[in-house]
Amino acid sequence: MSGPGEPKIRIRGLHKAFGEKEVLRGVDLDVGAGESVVVIGGSGTGKSVTVKCALGIVEPDSGSILIDGAESVGLKGAAREAVNARMGMLFQGGALFDSLPVWENVAFGLVAAGQRTRRDAKPVALETLAQVGLGPEVGGLMPAELSGGMQKRVALARAIAARPDIIFFDEPTTGLDPIMADVINDLIVECVRELGATALSITHDMASARKIADRIAMLHDGRIVWSGPVSEIDESGNDFVDQFINGRATGPIRMAVRR
Amino acid sequence: MNPLAAIGRAFLALLEAIGRLVLFALSAVTHIVRPPFYPRVLLRQMVDIGYYSLPVVALTTLFSGMVLALQSHTGFARFSAEGAVAGVVSLAITRELAPVLAGLMVAGRVGASMAAELGTMRVTEQIDALSTLSTDPMKYLVAPRILAGFAMLPLLVLVGDVIGIFGGYIVGIYKLDFAPAVYIDQTWRFVEVQDVVSGLVKAAVFGFLVSLMGCYHGYRSEGGAQGVGRAATNAVVSSAILILVFNYIITELFFAK
Incomplete structure (x- = not known):
């Protein structure tokens, strides 16, 4: 566990380049225990890469990511699995396993981590589905049979099923209509509060950011250019933030055409 | 330029690709x-590779055995050696045709599907x-597929051996007027x-x-739908080439004097 005053997640000097393209140029970010931080920023600014570095999916070129004070960069095998077992992740497209029914998707992490046998995991999966507003009949369906909104709910259920103490949300409302987006935002707030989890979300949907964040950080050009409480976002005094939250085409942010 | x-760059790229593949195989x-x-x-995976490939392997080896009996009969008739048809069919099927054709058929059916799925x-994502x-994708996705391919192809080839020889028998008896017992x-x-064993070793490889x-190719796929299509094509083409190369190497190991 994090010590007193020590953030749950501490990211320092994170760098990552893909070939010539330098995506992260020294990201510094703290997320306190039980806090919900939302990273905003345009497409291709490195939001997803930052989260993937925290999960060990992408290996940073340099920098440090401390989880509860312990270095997680460079962890492999069982050590990485042990860290990831305490984390949940809601992927942008859901990333549900096509070949498994919904309940097995939700139960997957519980069985993989050895917390439950497959048989014991089913009631837990159905209970978690109920938590996100889905009935037990959905458990037997295949992901392809679900609407986009339902897939997002199932993905959320999968992310919280193992009761993680850190949850990452990657563009949780992308591709959803405004009403369903609001439903997902409410569910995220509710689930995070109920679990007492630390949440790090990335989005470019300002309505979503305002709803789920305690604190917002703006990522631009591979660096955090502003960070502050959600209540201060409209008076940030930062040109990048002002342009982004007001959705203006003119300003210091120039949108890259290529990834 | x-x-x-340019030649050096292409050669280095080839070595890099081989190195990546070998490391991937060792890890798997x-x-x-x-x-x-x-x-x-x-x-x-065993059911998908073994059971569902049975019809295509059975049909391929059946017709190959039948064609082989016909062809060898017309060829051998030129020097009055028609009696060797049964032997030629059985040797060709067990040593070469069943493992190679089953391998190529499974490469088209299973290799492409694996690459597309992965x-x-x-x-x-x-x-x-x-x-x-908490799941290693290499362990959950790759290892079972490779083990299933390694285990099931010999079984398919064993069935293909019997069906291919039976195809030759049908043509031999009903078309070429051989006595069944002969x-x-x-x-x-x-x-x-050794003929059957060499075919089964080839099948496992x-x-x-x-x-x-x-x-x-599936695991390393990138670039959306186009990348997935490219992965499936590369999987089939590279499998087919490797099957033919390793077919020669294993034949050399078993039968070269």
Whole structure:
């Protein structure tokens, strides 16, 4: 566990380049225990890469990511699995396993981590589905049979099923209509509060950011250019933030055409 | 541009690709022998590769045996050696045709499907999702597929041997007027254990290669739908080439004097 005053997640000097393209140029970010931080920023600014570095999916070129004070960069095998077992992740497209029914998707992490046998995991999966507003009949369906909104709910259920103490949300409302987006935002707030989890979300949907964040950080050009409480976002005094939250085409942010 | 530099660059790229493939194969093999194991996934793959490939392998070997009997009969008739038809069919089927044709058919059916499935999982972040759920994708996705390919292709080839020889028998009896007892006797006299064993060894190697190439290209797929399509094509083409190359190497090991 994090010590007193020590953030749950501490990211320092994170760098990552893909070939010539330098995506992260020294990201510094703290997320306190039980806090919900939302990273905003345009497409291709490195939001997803930052989260993937925290999960060990992408290996940073340099920098440090401390989880509860312990270095997680460079962890492999069982050590990485042990860290990831305490984390949940809601992927942008859901990333549900096509070949498994919904309940097995939700139960997957519980069985993989050895917390439950497959048989014991089913009631837990159905209970978690109920938590996100889905009935037990959905458990037997295949992901392809679900609407986009339902897939997002199932993905959320999968992310919280193992009761993680850190949850990452990657563009949780992308591709959803405004009403369903609001439903997902409410569910995220509710689930995070109920679990007492630390949440790090990335989005470019300002309505979503305002709803789920305690604190917002703006990522631009591979660096955090502003960070502050959600209540201060409209008076940030930062040109990048002002342009982004007001959705203006003119300003210091120039949108890259290529990834 | 300096032509020597271009050749050197291409050669280095080839070495890099071989190195990547070998490391991938070694990693997959070490995951096969280290727990945790996923018997349900393995069983599903064995059924998919073994059971569902049976019709295509059966039809291929049946017609190959039939054609071989016809062709060898017309060829051998030129020097009055029609009696060798049964022996030639059984040797060709067990040593060469059943393993190579089954390997190529499975490469088309299973290798492409593996590459497409894993490629889609890669581009839809399902492989990343596995990592976040305390599951090593190499262990969960790749190891069972390679083990299933390695184990099931010899069984398919064994069935293909019987069906291919039966195809030759049908043509021999009903078209070429062989006496059934003579045809069967000729078959038994020609075929030795080593012929069948060499075919099964080839099948195991081909099964390994087909699954390996399907998984390798799918796992490393990138660039959306186009990337998935490219992965499936590369899986089939590279499997087919490797099957033919390794067919020669194994034949050399077994039969070269």
